[in-house]
Amino acid sequence: MRQIFSVRFFAAIGAVVALFFLLTTIFATREVIEGDDDDADGVEVHKIDFVDQIFSSRNEQFALNEEGVAASDTDLILDPSRTLRIVADTPGVDHCPRFPEVGACSVVADLLGEAVVWFALVPAGDNRTVDLPAIDTLDDGLATLVNGWQLPFAPVLVRRCDEEFSSYREFRDVLGDDFTSVYDLDERRLVAVECRIRVAYAPEPTDADSDPDTPLPAPPFDAADEAGQTELEATLTSSLGGAELGEAVERLEAAGWTVRIDDLDDPGETSTPDLDPDRVTVVHRAGVVVGVVLG
Incomplete structure (x- = not known):
């Protein structure tokens, strides 16, 4: 009788099965590493697609309600030719008490196409910059801030610090979250960090948190050291x-x-x-x- 299933046939079947298990393992591991959109501390992650300064709002009464969503529609005027539409019930946060004062605030937004699905109003910075909370992690071209916002960053982040640090690890060990991330509106990315200053709406410090049970060093210090x-x-x-x-x-x-x-x-x-x-x-x-x- 003619042999229907050859050794080569079973070898091919075995290779397919092995490949299946390999791919299953890879994707399962990837899911564990990447995790959910919310991290272990309950911080809501938002991939920020748009940041710009607000010139004014067509609806000067625009605000968020107690549920944390836009209470009405508005067009945020960015310049004479550009606006950003926010419709009622869009979730967001308001960290800029001076809104809608001309040029006082910037908008940070998570977009789906051109539609705003989440936004934040934050104080505008100097020289077309926006000060944001400290960076938590840098990965695959995105910086994740301590409040969960994700933005692109420059290959070299300028450190505006009085002290010197030999590495980013030492920088974080000493400062914890006690620094500000600076976003440049022209470069469309984070370009610098400023030490010993935190934006008003940053989460409470973690690594540099105050611990009242830890004894403080006592004086005097050596003025020559x-x-x-x-x-x-x-x-x-x-x-x-x-x-x-x-x-x-x-x-x-x-x-x-x-x-x-x-x-x-x-x-x-x-x-x-x-x-x-x-x-x-x-x-x-x-x-x-x-x-x-x-x-």
Whole structure:
């Protein structure tokens, strides 16, 4: 009798089955790595397709309701020839209390085609930039911010910092989330980070979170040891960054420090450190600590 199923036939079948299991494993692993749109901390992820400054709104009464959706329709006027349409019931957030003041706010939007499916109103920055929360991760051309927004970033992010960092790991270890990401409207991507400053609507700090149970270093510091001073400032800022001003002052005084205050929004309150070995300057914005400087 003629042989119908040859060894080659069964080998081919075996190869198909093996390929099936291989592909199943690959896609299952990919699903585990990529995960859902929401991360483990419950942050809602939004892939941001559009960022621009708002000149004005055709509906000056435009606002979000208590459910977090647009209460009415509007056209956001971007320039004389461009508008962005937002229809009622579009979900979003309003982080710009000066809206609809001319040029005071920018819009960040997640688009489906040309339709806005989610948006945020945020304060406009200087020189056609927008200040955004800190970067959490960089992956495959997209930066994911600590609030879940995803945007493209430049190959080299300029660091606007007083201190030097040898690597991004050291940068994050020292600062945690205590920095601002700067988006350039002309380049259409993140181009820089600014240390020791956080936007008002950024989530509460994580890596640089204030822990009231952690003892603070005590004075004095060695005025001749610059490396030691940098490390001590980083430790104090890491411990107190994001804390309420009063709480930070209380903890520092309990540790033996003399404390003075520097409000970033009040130039008249700014002082020049003179390296008093028993004193620190607490730098704050709107009553939230953004840094601790020796002297």
